[in-house]
Amino acid sequence: xxxxxFNDDGQLSVSGWHATNRAQGRPYxxxxxxxxxxxxxxxxxxVTSQPIERYDAATVHNVYGAKESGFRTRFNLGTAAATTGExxxxxxxxxxxxxxxxxxxxxxxPVTVNRGNxxxxxxxxxDGNKLQLAGWHATNLAADKPYxxxxxxxxxNKNREVSRVIVGHAVKRPDVVIAYPDVEGAGKxxxxxxxxxxxxxxxxxxxxxxxxxxxxxxNSDYVDFWFSPTTKGDEANQGCLDSYNLSSGETxxVSGWHANDLAQLESHHFIILFDQTANRQVSQTVPQxxxxxxxxxxxxxxxxxxxxxxxxxxxxxxxxxxxxxxYRIVSRYSTSNTGNGDQGQFVDYWYAPIKxxxxxxxxLDTVQMTSDGLKVAGWMASDQSLDRPYAYLIVLNNGxxxxxxxxxxxxxxxxxxxYGQVYxxxxxxxxxxLKLAPRNVTGRLGVILRSxxxxxVSGWHAxxxxxxxxxxWLIFVNQDGHELYRQQVLDxxxxxxxxxxxxxxxxxxxxxxxxxxxxxxxxxxxHVVRVIHRLTNDSQGNGNYVDWWSGPVDINAYQQxxxxxxxxxxxxxANPVSIAIQVA
Numbered sequence: 001x002x003x004x005x006f007n008d009d010g011q012l013s014v015s016g017w018h019a020t021n022r023a024q025g026r027p028y029x030x031x032x033x034x035x036x037x038x039x040x041x042x043x044x045x046x047v048t049s050q051p052i053e054r055y056d057a058a059t060v061h062n063v064y065g066a067k068e069s070g071f072r073t074r075f076n077l078g079t080a081a082a083t084t085g086e087x088x089x090x091x092x093x094x095x096x097x098x099x100x101x102x103x104x105x106x107x108x109x110p111v112t113v114n115r116g117n118x119x120x121x122x123x124x125x126x127d128g129n130k131l132q133l134a135g136w137h138a139t140n141l142a143a144d145k146p147y148x149x150x151x152x153x154x155x156x157n158k159n160r161e162v163s164r165v166i167v168g169h170a171v172k173r174p175d176v177v178i179a180y181p182d183v184e185g186a187g188k189x190x191x192x193x194x195x196x197x198x199x200x201x202x203x204x205x206x207x208x209x210x211x212x213x214x215x216x217x218x219n220s221d222y223v224d225f226w227f228s229p230t231t232k233g234d235e236a237n238q239g240c241l242d243s244y245n246l247s248s249g250e251t252x253x254v255s256g257w258h259a260n261d262l263a264q265l266e267s268h269h270f271i272i273l274f275d276q277t278a279n280r281q282v283s284q285t286v287p288q289x290x291x292x293x294x295x296x297x298x299x300x301x302x303x304x305x306x307x308x309x310x311x312x313x314x315x316x317x318x319x320x321x322x323x324x325x326x327y328r329i330v331s332r333y334s335t336s337n338t339g340n341g342d343q344g345q346f347v348d349y350w351y352a353p354i355k356x357x358x359x360x361x362x363x364l365d366t367v368q369m370t371s372d373g374l375k376v377a378g379w380m381a382s383d384q385s386l387d388r389p390y391a392y393l394i395v396l397n398n399g400x401x402x403x404x405x406x407x408x409x410x411x412x413x414x415x416x417x418x419y420g421q422v423y424x425x426x427x428x429x430x431x432x433x434l435k436l437a438p439r440n441v442t443g444r445l446g447v448i449l450r451s452x453x454x455x456x457v458s459g460w461h462a463x464x465x466x467x468x469x470x471x472x473w474l475i476f477v478n479q480d481g482h483e484l485y486r487q488q489v490l491d492x493x494x495x496x497x498x499x500x501x502x503x504x505x506x507x508x509x510x511x512x513x514x515x516x517x518x519x520x521x522x523x524x525x526x527h528v529v530r531v532i533h534r535l536t537n538d539s540q541g542n543g544n545y546v547d548w549w550s551g552p553v554d555i556n557a558y559q560q561x562x563x564x565x566x567x568x569x570x571x572x573x574a575n576p577v578s579i580a581i582q583v584a
Contacts, residue, residue: 001014001015001016001089001108001109002015002016002017003015003016004016004089004108004111005111005181005182006114006181006182006183006184007074007181011074011075011076011077012033012074012075012076012077012087012111013072013073013074014031014071014072014073014074014075014089015070015071015072015073016070016071016091016108017052017054017057017066017069017070017071018069018071018091018093018106019054019057019058019061019063019064019065019066019069020063020064020093020104020106021063021064022064022093022104023064023065023093023104024064024065025095026093026094026095026102026103026104027048027093027095028046028048028093028094028095028096028097028099029046029047029048029051029071029091029092029093030044030045030046030047030048030091030092030094030099031044031045031047031071031073031089031090031091031092032044032045032089032090032091032092032099033075033077033087033088033089033090034087034088034089034090035080035083035084035086035087036085036086036087036088036110037083037084037085037086038083038084042075042077042080042084042087043075043076043077044099045073045075046099047071047072047073050071050072051068051069051070051071052068052070052071052072053067053068053070054066054067054068054069054070055067057069057070071091075087077113077143077184078143078184079143079144080143080144081113081140081143081144081184082140082141082142082143082144082145083144084113085112085113085115086110086111086112086113087110087111087113088107088108088109088110088111089107089108089111090105090106090107090108091105091106091108092104092105092106113140113182114140114180114182114183115140115141116139116140116180116183117139117141117223117225118137118138118139118176118179118180118183118225119135119136119137119138119139119210119225119227120135120136120227121133121134121135121208121227121228121230122134122135122136123135124230124264124265125265125267126197126265126266126267126335128335128336128344129196129197129198129335129344130194130195130196130197131152131194131195131196131197131200131230131265132192132193132194133150133191133192133193133194133195133208134171134190134191134192134193135190135191135210135227136171136173136176136189136190136191137189137191137210137212137225138173138176138180138183138185138186138189139183139212139223139225140182140183140184141212141223142185142212142223143184143185144214145212145213145214145221145222145223146214147166147212147213147214147215147216147218148166148167148170148191148210148211148212149164149165149166149167149209149210149211149212149213149218150164150165150167150191150193150195150208150209150210150211151163151164151208151209151211151218152164152195152200152206152207152208152209152230153206153207153209154200154201154204154205154206155204155205155206155207155229155233156201156204156205156233157204162195162199162200162206163195163196163199163200164218165193165194165195166218167191167193168193170188170189170190170191171188171190171191171192172187172188172190173186173187173188173189173190174187176189176190191210197335197345200345201345202231202262202265202266202335202345203231203233203235203262203345203347204231204233205229205231205232205233205234206229206230206231206233207226207227207228207229207230208226208227208230209224209225209226209227210224210225210227211223211224211225230265231261231262231265232261235260235261235262235302235347236259236260236261236299236301236302237259237260237347237349238258238259238260238295238299238302238305238349239256239257239258239259239308239331239349239351240256240257240351241254241255241256241329241351241352242255242256242257243255243256243420243421244329244354244421245420245421246356246383246420246421246422246423246424246425247416247419247420247421247422247423247424247425247426248424248426248427249316249385249423249424249426249427250315250316250317251313251314251315251316252273252313252314252316252321253311253312253313253314254271254311254312254313254314254329255290255309255310255311255312256309256310256329256331256351257290257292257295257308257309257310258308258310258331258333258349259292259295259299259302259304259305259308260302260304260333260347260349261302261303261304262333262347263304263307263308263333263347264303264304265335266333266334266335266341266344266345266346266347267333267335268333268334268335268336268337268341268344269286269287269289269310269331269332269333269334270284270285270286270287270331270332270334270340270341271284271285271286271287271310271312271329271330271331271332272284272329272330272331272332272340273314273319273327273328273329273330274327274328274329274330275322275325275326275327276325276326276327276328276353277322277324277325277326277327278325281340282314282319282321282327283314283315283319284339284340285312285313285314285315286312287310287311287312288310288311288312289307289309289310290309290310290311291306291307291309292305292306292307292308292309293306295308295309296308310331321356321386321423322356322386322387323356323357323383323384323385323386323387323388323423323519324355324356324357324383324519325355325356326353326354326355326356327353327354327355327356328350328351328353328354329350329351329354330348330349330350330351331348331349331351332346332347332348332349333346333347334346356383356386356423357383357518357519358382358383358419358421358422358423359381359382359383359384359422359516359517359518359519360380360381360382360415360418360419360422360425360428360517361380361381361382361419361458361491361515361516361517362378362379362380362381362449362517363378363379363380364376364377364378364447364449365377365378365379366378367447369438369441370433370438371438372433372435373403373433373434373435373436373437373438374395374403374433374434374436375431375432375433376393376430376431376432376433376434376447377429377430377431377432378429378430378449379412379415379428379429379430380407380409380428380430380449381415381419381422381423381424381425381428382422382423382517382519383422383423383519384519385423385424386423390406391406391407391409391430391449391450392404392405392406392407392449392450393405393407393430393432393434393447393448393449393450394447394448394449394450395434395436395445395446395447395448396445396446396447396448397440397441397442397443397444397445397446398442398443398444399444399446402436402440402441403434403435403436404434405432405434407430407432408430408432409424409427409428409429409430410427410429410430410431411426411427411429412425412426412427412428412429413426415428415429416428455517455518455519455520455524455555457474457515457516457517457531458513458514458515458516459513459514459533460496460499460509460512460513460514461512461514461533461535461548462499462503462506462507462508462509462512463506463507463535463546464506464507465535465546466507466508466535466546467507467508468537468544469535469536469537469544469545469546470537471488471535471536471537471538471539471541472488472489472492472514472533472534472535472536473486473487473488473489473532473533473534473536473541474486474487474489474516474531474532474533474534475531475532475534475541476523476524476527476529476530476531476532477529477530477532478527478528478529478530479528479529479530479552484523484524484527484529485521485523485524486541487516487518488539488541489514489515489516489533490516491514491515491516492513492514493508493511493512493513493514494511494513494514494515495510495511495513496509496510496511496512496513497510499512514533520555524555525555526555527555528552528553528554528555529552529553529555530549530550530551530552530553531549531550531553532547532548532549532550533547533548533550534546534547535547
């Protein structure tokens with residue numbers, strides 16, 4: 001037997017030669033395929049009229065008919081391939097025209113039939129409300145099973161069958177034939193079909209079965225191949241909002257990542273801006289995908305992690321954000337490409353709340369009295385400008401207003417860089433001349449930057465008792481000493497070279513500066529208060545502490561006007577302090 005193998009059509013091709021002196025008087029030559037597994041003949045071919053010359057055999061073996069002893073033929077095992085384990089080829093010379101009678105047989109070594117079960121799910125995608133599957137399933141065990149089904153089961157729900165579809169038209173797969181030429185029907189083993197997602201929960205562990213059956217309903221006499229689960233059912237859902245930027249005042253740009261294997265199926269990505277205070281969606285947009293190898297390294301178990309990055313921009317021209325409100329950024333993968341994806345199946349990641357109450361603060365870069373008036377330049381940035389877009393500069397002389405002007409805010413790239421999360425911080429700068437007669441400024445000069453309903457406090461507090469007190473707080477009390485409000489000061493330890501020179505005998509005087517800006521809470525509105533600046537060893541503002549008390553400060557108490565007064569205590573206390581407070 002020179003060759004015995006299955007060809008590209010799943011047929012058993014055999015070739016060889018058989019020479020024997022017993023062939024004399026037996027003119028008919030048959031090649032027979034015999035099923036050794038079930039002890040039955042499968043097929044026979046009469047090759048008498050197609051002899052193949054074999055000079056090689058005749059040279060070696062001087063026997064009757066050796067020169068024309070060659071043969072070549074093939075057998076289509078058909079449905080027998082499903083139950084046959086070994087096929088033995090028999091070469092027969094006989095005097096019977098039908099291949100029986102007085103015969104001289106030669107039994108070649110058995111040919112093993114491939115009993116393997118092979119398949120692969122090449123593609124799983126979602127289009128609208130349909131789950132699309134493409135792949136192949138090839139096995140000789142299905143040779144007698146004409147009905148091909150794909151079945152989806154929900155393993156999360158006790159392996160309950162969700163749906164099944166019959167594969168109507170086989171897809172040609174020449175690649176499978178190359179890999180498995182000994183499998184009957186391998187060339188037509190492909191499939192491409194759809195499942196409806198109605199009643200299907202992609203968050204469950206779903207598994208697809210390819211089934212060949214002899215039963216029209218697919219419920220008996222079948223051979224199955226269970227593909228790896230299409231969905232895990234316990235997909236890790238990880239994400240991080242790396243940054244957000246409100247500095248332009250016209251857009252909100254967010255960037256981060258969201259990793260979940262369901263993104264492979266729920267392939268439409270949306271970024272949603274949600275108003276948690278009002279419990280409503282504000283806006284949605286389709287982000288740009290960003291490759292994130294760092295996320296893939298951190299979460300190797302998530303197949304989609306490498307593609308988890310995004311950047312997105314919300315247009316605020318038609319979207320009203322409110323100061324003090326809490327907003328959430330939501331990343332959503334959905335099967336739907338319309339709206340915000342809520343018409344399909346989706347998975348969300350809600351990032352940490354963003355409260356628009358940040359105070360970038362303010363700074364006076366220059367204050368210069370000229371013959372024409374007071375030149376002032378600096379910047380002021382606050383989320384309060386969302387609701388109060390008008391900025392003013394007010395000048396006081398001994399606590400009494402002597403002039404004001406509306407500020408035309410300009411770009412300040414340095415402020416944007418540091419306070420990108422503060423609304424419109426890009427347009428926070430100003431430089432103005434407040435016209436006034438210098439001769440009218442006879443007392444203590446004060447400058448107030450007003451963005452209505454906000455307060456800005458800056459100053460210094462130095463004490464030899466501050467070594468073990470790393471926390472700083474501002475505490476507001478009424479005239480009876482009852483606490484109304486407190487807030488921790490985080491912008492601390494600012495350089496004060498003036499104190500380093502003049503108060504060097506006090507511990508830490510050179511870095512005793514602090515700043516704090518915040519929206520005026522209702523607890524302080526329309527009160528005359530005293531402000532306590534506290535150095536303490538307690539993160540909550542209690543514990544072992546050193547306090548300095550200000551004089552009275554009127555917070556919109558009389559005719560809704562701003563008044564800011566501080567008692568001058570330059571050298572009167574053991575813990576000298578100088579604070580300028582600006583209230584609006």
